[in-house]
Amino acid sequence: MPKKIIFITGGVRSGKSQFALQIGQEYPRPKAYLATAQALDEEMAQRIKRHKESRSWEWETIEEPRQIVKTIKERGDEFSLILIDCLTLWISNLLLDGWGAEKILNETDDLLKACGQTECSFIIVSNEVGWGIVPDNETARFFRDITGMVHQKMAQEADEVFLMVCGLPHRLKGPDKLSIG
Numbered sequence: 135m136p137k138k139i140i141f142i143t144g145g146v147r148s149g150k151s152q153f154a155l156q157i158g159q160e161y162p163r164p165k166a167y168l169a170t171a172q173a174l175d176e177e178m179a180q181r182i183k184r185h186k187e188s189r190s191w192e193w194e195t196i197e198e199p200r201q202i203v204k205t206i207k208e209r210g211d212e213f214s215l216i217l218i219d220c221l222t223l224w225i226s227n228l229l230l231d232g233w234g235a236e237k238i239l240n241e242t243d244d245l246l247k248a249c250g251q252t253e254c255s256f257i258i259v260s261n262e263v264g265w266g267i268v269p270d271n272e273t274a275r276f277f278r279d280i281t282g283m284v285h286q287k288m289a290q291e292a293d294e295v296f297l298m299v300c301g302l303p304h305r306l307k308g309p310d311k312l313s314i315g
Contacts, residue, residue, distance in 0.1 A: 145296030210252030
């Protein structure tokens with residue numbers, strides 16, 4: 135199977151993670167699920183638990199909320215596929231650490247470079263956050279804007295891009311035929 139980067143975006147609960155896992159079934163083991171979520175409260179802990187339970191035994195889970203570039207550089211060649219879920223939480227984690235736009239965009243460039251220098255394929259999942267009303271505060275507007283800029287970089291470099299709407303994948307970039315059966 136040729137190496138590629140697949141970027142999947144869409145609204146919350148649009149089916150992104152399930153679609154990513156479905157595509158991932160085509161890849162041979164070993165496969166990694168690089169999770170960026172943190173269980174900062176009980177509700178999030180339950181979400182993480184449900185996500186873990188939805189994956190088959192063939193996925194190794196790597197929990198890394200911030201240093202995904204370092205993780206890919208250190209472990210990427212161990213896998214045929216790494217599924218990163220999700221960039222939105224990764225960006226949020228970096229913002230909470232005080233990162234600004236330039237640093238986040240540079241880290242995004244480093245992420246894409248690491249993906250290109252690694253032997254495995256990638257499925258990268260993220261949430262669309264800019265389709266609603268304009269947020270009423272500077273922090274939320276900054277998060278929306280920086281997420282949109284990161285998404286543009288991802289889509290530009292990805293071999294395939296999908297937008298999930300109501301559980302249905304819509305191809306934005308790549309071969310005309312869906313890569314899953």
